[in-house]
Amino acid sequence: MPIAMIVHGGAWDIPDEQVEAHLHGCRVALEAGLRILRAGGTALEACEAAVRLMEDDPIFDAGTGSVLTSAGTVELDAALMDGRSLRYGAVANLKRIRNPITLARHVLEGPATFIGGEGAEHFAASCGMPFCDNAELIVEREVALWQAWKASRRQDEESTLEAQPDPAVVHGHDTVGAIALDKSGNLVAANSTGGTPFKLPGRIGDTPMVGCGLYADATIGGAVCTGWGEGIVRVALARRAIEQLERGVPPQTAAESAMHTLARYVDGGRGGCIILTPSGQIGLAWNTRRMAYAYATEDTPLIAGV
């Protein structure tokens, strides 16, 4: 069977000076995933490897370099879905795990589907995963943004702004995602995020929610979404994209249609969507200024864009 893979590095107004780093991060992650697929590895292994690299790359809002919560901490969410077994593993609100996607894989392979907070960290310990200090996940760029945000806020606005972050003014969405098709014909979808900038501590967006941030069915296709999580959840965006594929809509049209749905039903609904089908066809669309991505199929050598 032909292999194929697509990754994204977030959809938002990526500044010109960050374009090259986004392209590089997406290329490196895709190449790592492709090496695994070409060697006969599974889509699960390829997705985990690609997402781990993006979590370790401080340019992205996932793992190290994630955006900060309103309390100035990092809280991480991630998920994986196996399109053949329909098994799904998700984790949320992690503060001391450098690579949440690996913990999501342990969850997928274990008895639960979604574990958050302290319980997730206990589970991580039982899986032998290493822990880090929350401060090790924080980079100077995000501290500067957080300090500017703090300084710009009037005391009496605090509770309202925290409850309703305005997607138009937040400083970026660099969540990462991947979908891979392996030689056995299995499709896996994955994603990982630090969430939205200055989010309420404990807030969870679409990223780890099945049918919202991701979905995979090896007979139909995989979809991964990024953008303003509160909007994406309301329309269960990944599942909408999959439903289009089920109706026979081509993947590119399905990705564009998902974006139209988001914008139509949700005021301020902004983001991006990537799709991969069991025959190795790609779809990708976004309604933000830019989305970082890279993909390769049997007929297409590596293509990366922002």
Ligand code: ASP
């Ligand atoms: N969807 C993510 C969230 O709302 C953010 C992103 O995709 O960048 O947590």
